[in-house]
Amino acid sequence: MRIHFVMWVIGLCLVGSNCYSQSKLMNAAKSAKVGVVHAPTTKKSTVSPSQKKRKTTSVKPKPIHRSTVSADQKFAKTAYMEVTGMVFANIDKKSHIIDDYGSDLYAKDISYLKPKLYYRGLCQSEKDVTLDVKFFKDGTLMSGSASPVGYTYSTDATVSSGDGQELELSGWGNPSFTIYDAGYYKVEVWYEGNMLYQKGVHIKSGSSPVMRNDILSINSVEFANSDEDNKNLTQYGNTLYKDDMRYLKARINYEGLASTEQNVKLLVRIIDPNGVLCRGDGSPVGFTFTSSIRVKPGKNQATLSGWGNSSQSSYDEGVGVYQIWLGENKIYQGNYEIKKKKGTASFLTVDSKTELSTTFGKAGGTETFYVKTDGESWVTWGLPTWCKVKNKKENSFELECAKNTTGSFRSDYLKVKSGSKEVKIIVRQN
Known part of the structure; x- marks a missing residue:
């Protein structure tokens, strides 16, 4: 098989106080008894020589005993970590990143909102913990039928020791449609009833916009089905059938905006009808593949690399999304459609x-x-x-x-x- 590349949190950390049990101090030191001789009234009182050097004695206090508390026990209530930050990404149901951590997030684009924690591990060795997460929209807790009481979800995690640690939590959303509206959301991370961290995230309305640039403007995109040798099995613009699909190949109609030719590297994002980002082992984070073209001045066409599988169809029936990006800017978004031939079986x-x-x-x-x-x-x-x-x-x-x-x-x-x-x-x- 040959693939062409033509891709459940968090704020102040509540650290428990050191608790010590102390033994009571011994009674204060006792003074030794000193003998005193009372002289006759007509004479000065005297002290015998043997009494001059009589010593006083005291009892030394015993050491204070404290209960033994290990370093790990001291930080158990904080899930053995000090959370220093939290960021969010948009992922699909297979945990492929669509919009990377820290990116602008748009309501119509979000499948699952996924938090990631930055923390300092306070444990001496790795610890397995179960974290409880709360998602809020306008102060209302977001939850589902399987959510724990009072939380959005729970997730198992392993906490490592030392500085500079990261922990990705589970995403929350829906694979078929977005559950997010534009607005401000808050996410809290809890451990055994103690809140570890909280942070807000703003989700913008609509979907990520198509941005203008100084290099090219894409007017339209046509799709074909090709084999691994780049030979078209279905010509551009013709109906694409699921069982026939091998490589989805795009031809762009564009206008070069610069006065001279230049080589341009484009990023392509193919999202299938199930909302899953198509990607392979060599895919860039958040994208399916990269494709380099030579942009010429004026109206022209360019063919991008294909994406698929040489031996069987890797595409599902339905309407998918095809995006083209130049650097951090989306410069085109359109749809492709895969149909089922009459009489053929999909299951x-x-x-x-x-x-x-x-x-x-x-x-x-x-x-x-x-x-x-x-x-x-x-x-x-x-x-x-x-x-x-x-x-x-x-x-x-x-x-x-x-x-x-x-x-x-x-x-x-x-x-x-x-x-x-x-x-x-x-x-x-x-």
């Missing part, structure tokens, strides 16, 4: 599975399987020699297994097919 299951197995005893027997597909028809393929299909109906069939007279265990498989979809059924017999 196929047998007993609600895409792969399954069954085992018969030596005496053989019969088992019924239930088929679901949106294709016009389906067939069974590759039956084991000791099996046969009976009573095939619109959405079911019976598999009959003969008696095993070989004296040994045997195994084989068959497939149920509808268009390009297939389900494998492994058949075993004792």
